[in-house]
Amino acid sequence: MRVLGLTGSIGMGKSTTARLFSEAGVPVYDADATVHKIYEGEAAPVIEAAFPGTTVDGKVDREKLSARVVHDAAAMTRLEQIVHPMLHAYxxxxxDRAERWGADVAVVDVPLLFETGxxxxxxxxxxxxxTPAIQRERILARDNMTDDKLTTILARQLPDAEKRSRADFVVDTSHGIDHVRGRIREILAEAAKMPRRRP
Structure with a gap:
């Protein structure tokens, strides 16, 4: 089985691309969805102990937690030390499940793939x-998104040009869903023939 890491900066169309991989019959692991799950489960008491007042009714309040860590690099590192081992286990x-099912290719959708190694x-x-214009338009259309928040988020992410230069495959979502579907078919055909790189 070949494992593809799917990534991209905020507003690039990564979630839609992940959904289209799934529609093509590929098992997809969603790191963001797993974060939601552990924030409502095993991570909540550990995060509350590290950052008192950031949970409500036993679940992490993402707004409160974000306000606590977003401008504090040491706090962000502490949060990652709590969350990353849990995410790795999931x-x-x-x-393991995808391999047992006999999948040729599996996708792990991880927003900060390069940033976390x-x-x-x-x-x-x-x-x-x-394009930068489409990215900005998509992001600012989201609820609770401001220019300041966007600047902070983008500062934590590698520039798009650097990500593209380090990619094996690039999917450009500027040209609509049919274009992305075609690109996914090409990627799956190529990925199945690639040598395994992971340890």
């Missing part, structure tokens, strides 16, 4: 991109 369980644990990297 991702490994997903890959995740590219070392996949066989190839797929980067989703679009």
């Amino acid at each position: 991702r490994q369980a997903f890959l 995740g590219e070392k644990h996949v066989d190839a990297v797929v980067v989703v991109t679009t």
Whole structure:
């Protein structure tokens, strides 16, 4: 089985691309969905102990937690030390299941793949991109999004040009869904023939 790491900066169309991989019959691990799950489960008491007042009714309040860590690099590192081992365990369980099901290719959708060194644990990297104008338009259309918040988020992410330069495959979502579907078919055909890179 080949494992593709799917990544891309905010507003590039990564979630749509992940859904289209899934529609093509590929098992997809969603790191963001797993974060939601552990924030409502095993991570909540540990995060509350580290950052008192950031949970409500036993679940992490993402707004409160974000306000606590977003401008504090040390706090962000502490949060990652709590969350990343839990996410790793879920991702490994997903890959074990996909292998048992006989999948040729599995996708791990990880927004901060390069930023967390995740590219070392996949066989190839797929980067989703679009034009800066489309990216900005998509992001600012989201609820509770402001220019300041956007600047902070983008500062934590590698620039799009660098991600593309490190990618094995690039998916440009500027040209509509049919274009993305075609690109996914090409990627799956190529990925199945690639040598395994992960340890």
